[in-house]
Amino acid sequence: MSAVLEADRKPPDLVPPPDREVELERWIRWLAPLTLAILAIGAWDLVVRMNEIPPYILPGPALVLQSLIKDWPTLWPSLLVTLRITAMALAAAIFGGVGLAVLFSLSRWIELSLFPFAVILQVTPIVAVAPLILIYVDNTNLALLTCAWIVAFFPILSNTTLGLNSADHNLRDLFQLYRASRWQQLTLLRMPAAMPYFLGGLRIAGGLSLIGAIVAEFAAGTAGTGSGLAYRILEAGYRLNIPRMFAALILISLTGIVIFLAFTLLQHLVLRRWHESAVKREP
């Protein structure tokens, strides 16, 4: 009887959730951090003005911006130098990390023998190793590249290794049932399964390769052929050109942010059709 009653009753009209809330959240996402940044810069400006801090101790934001524009002809080529090292290190890290991970997945022997050394490379602070590398590697650019590579490749290696081993067991059985070759298993099953892990590693490695490049430039210091951003910071420091130090610092941060956002976007684009991490959910 109750079934009949239920059927007779008209369902209440469903009201779609108000778009305003969604819209608002989208704005807050941008507005909140932006407001905070403006406030912080304002406070910075105020502190510098009120206390009349000289620019060689702490320049105001206006002066930093001015310096960024004025020194652009110097800073821009340096940024390119740092970017080149970063990009090459990252490319080498992807190549080495993925290649090694694939080797590991093919041979347990290789994994057992090599993985500890990868860990040693990772846990030894690059600041401490960089001077040695600079001594033993004649070509400064190559030395910088090596340093940045050491820092960047581990997250890719460890994430990809984990990913390659995370393929569903039943799917592996299925591949075995149809007598798939090792190559087919690798390319059709293990690599796609590893993709989310690899992309996660890539996002970390992107930032790390920049850090690696900067640290290596610092270690190389003025002794190197150096003209990267870190070199500019050192140089400006010696000359007490603090506004330029800040300007260079801002460029480094912006580069890091752009790298992070680019890889986040890449991750989203690649995974949006299938992986839980990237699929949009109804709130």
Added chain:
Amino acid sequence: MSAARSSAVPAPDQGGTPLVALRGVAKLFANGTQALADLDLAIGRHEFVSLLGPSGCGKSTALRLIAGLTRVSRGRIEWPQGEGLGDIGFVFQEPTLMPWASVFDNVRLPLRLQGKSRAAVAGEVEAALAMVGLSGFAGAYPRELSGGMKMRVSIARALVTRPKLLLMDEPFAALDEITRFKLNNDLLQLWQQQRWTVVFVTHSVYESVYLSTRVVVMAARPGRVVAEIPVDAPYPREEAFRTSVTYNGFCRDASALLHRAMGE
């Protein structure tokens, strides 16, 4: 009861040369568990055999042995009529689809592993999808489908190679009852049309009787066959069969044997 057998149904030749036979098969796992002890089981062509038993009775292991996914510890598995690549289709309890691939690419997988190009197999893939009622979903991704639809994709993938033998490991256990009944009916219909042989693992008495030409009751620790029930009821079996006296009689028998097998 043995009378009116529908002409649409291929007569199972249980007595003749079996399609596959397990002879004195034992399986001992590395951790010392004896999954199967001395299993004798012959599957005839066109049969629909259910392996019914409590968990731990080795019914899934028997299926994996037939599929060649694991090796026997003792005994042997015979294929008197020969066995070729793509002769076996396997359906797991989970849909086991590749989440990164479209429905089309998931169903295409077995043919792709045989080295056939995308263009060459498009027709076969479409046909397999049509068979399970999923034409028009080729471009969808697994996460966009319901549980029942995912299972249909999984079945289409198993059928795309036109296997002689379809192995199903509790394929509908995770589905709701309405979906399960629907898939039961669709599976039976396909089986009647296509003349493959099915070995179906389940722990549901009702499902096993509804589907099978023969129910094999197994017991656990160690896994072994304790009884066989030929389900001598005509096909096509439809919803009305679920409430018939015949059906209930077989269910009662199977249930009693199952309980005895579980030592109750």
